[in-house]
Amino acid sequence: MDPAIDINETDFDLSVKLYNVLGKILRKLRKQAGKQPYSTTEQATMALLDSNGQMLPSELAEAHHISAQGFLRL
Incomplete structure (x- = not known):
């Protein structure tokens, strides 16, 4: 050591x-x-939508700290 x-x-x-x-x-x-049945990313996204209501894909991507293009591939 x-x-x-x-x-x-x-x-x-x-x-x-x-x-x-x-x-x-x-x-x-x-x-x-x-x-x-759902991945952790899907669960987190559903929780965001449940608490915030409708969100644009770009807003969801920002909340997950990824690009909008990256989010759409999920």
Whole structure:
């Protein structure tokens, strides 16, 4: 390990275990999300429309921080 970094072996072991556990949780969440009828982008778009009413595609794209062309491809 780099001597400039003040980390003991216990901290390192805990961080590795945390990294591995988070990876497993993310894989499970992605697997479950695959079973959903709508993608997360579609769900977020529907939530925006529900709260704001009618929106232009350009407004939806701006809310998602992507270009209007990119949004139309989704």
